[in-house]
Amino acid sequence: MSMPTQGSGLDSGYTAPGAPHTADEVRGNSIGELMRQVTTDLSTLMRQEVELAKAEIRQEGKKAGKAAGLFGGAGFGGYMVALFVSIAIWQFLDNVMDSGLAALIVAVIWAVVAAVLYSMGKKNAERIRGLKQTNDSVQRIPDALKPHPEGVNR
Secondary structure, X not given: OOOOOOOOOOOOOOOOOXXXXXXXXXXXXXHHHHHHHHHHHHHHHHHHHHHHHHXXXXXXXXXXXXXXXXXXXXXXXXXXXXXXXXXXXXXXXXXXXXXXXXXXXXXXXXXXXXXXXXXXXXXXXXXXXXXXXXXXXXXXXXXXXXXXXXXXXX
């Protein structure tokens, strides 16, 4: 197996700390030293990827928090609208029937709305897969790092 030299198209300009710079330097190192360098570079890469993921999660978390606050405010506004419309309907019905019966009719309407929303929410909750896909990917990582016989693709 020939190692790429700096003149090859594989040179990105990045050299890991302590890594050999030329083919002659690579030839001068033992397999153990090269494996140590690969392991160190892989470890550094993994740490950098984890830090990047953390930064992205923090940034997206701030956006999600702001959106949740705005949705919460909209929900409260909707609640107030529903409350005052309910009172208006109650007052309207109070003009044609007993006040207690009018209040009961409005309460029954809201009970039906709540039951329908609960049923829809329960059906949606049953369809949530959770983190199944992420969990499957994480479990395949150790297998992906194992050496495979030549010519076998996974």
